[in-house]
Amino acid sequence: MSARFMTGAGVGLGVALLIIALLLAGRGLGLRWDPLGLDARRLERVEQQAEVATADARARTLEVEGARVQARRLEDAHQQAVELAQVTAAAEAEARKADDAHLPLDPDRIGRLRDHDRELCRIAPDVCGAAPVGAAGDRPDAVPTGSPAGCADAG
Incomplete structure (x- = not known):
């Protein structure tokens, strides 16, 4: 029986089995082969x-x-x-x-209020929008509502 395994195919098969066994044993021991x-x-x-x-x-x-x-x-x-x-x-x-509340304002006081309002609008123009016209807007001595944000009041 040993004579049959000594042929070329038998030796090749034996070498292949030995290589596979060594690879499996090496992988079991933690050896890795990654040529790529x-x-x-x-x-x-x-x-x-x-x-x-x-x-x-x-x-x-x-x-x-x-x-x-x-x-x-x-x-x-x-x-x-x-x-x-x-x-x-x-x-x-x-x-x-x-x-x-229903007495007219003094013209000097109206001027001071207007000047103060302009100064506030100069300091913080983003908060000086046009105010809505209320009940005071109908009176001739009312302080004007102001100009849009950032614009100087002409009056």
């Missing part, structure tokens, strides 16, 4: 994907934090607007009930 570097490329690709995923997660975290800060600022601005409207309504009601 496929494992290194795969590892590099996985690391790049992990970096992209980490950066994407960080971007989503920053977006959520930004949205939270924006919502808080919007709520603060809304609260300030509500409080301002309440204070303004109370001051307007008190001014309308005053004893001198």
Whole structure:
């Protein structure tokens, strides 16, 4: 029987089985053979994907934090607007009930108020919009509502 295995095909088969056995034993012992570097490329690709995923997660975290800060600022601005409207309504009601509410203003006082208003508009033009005409707008001695934001009042 040993004579049959000594033929060329038998020896080739024996060598192939020996190589396969050595490869399996080497892999079991932790030996790796990667002549084309496929494992290194795969590892590099996985690391790049992990970096992209980490950066994407960080971007989503920053977006959520930004949205939270924006919502808080919007709520603060809304609260300030509500409080301002309440204070303004109370001051307007008190001014309308005053004893001198229907007396005409002195022309010098109107001039001082107009100059003060212009100075305020010069300092902060973005808050100086045209005011709505109210009940005082019908009177000849009323202080004008002003000019649009950033423009000097001609009168």
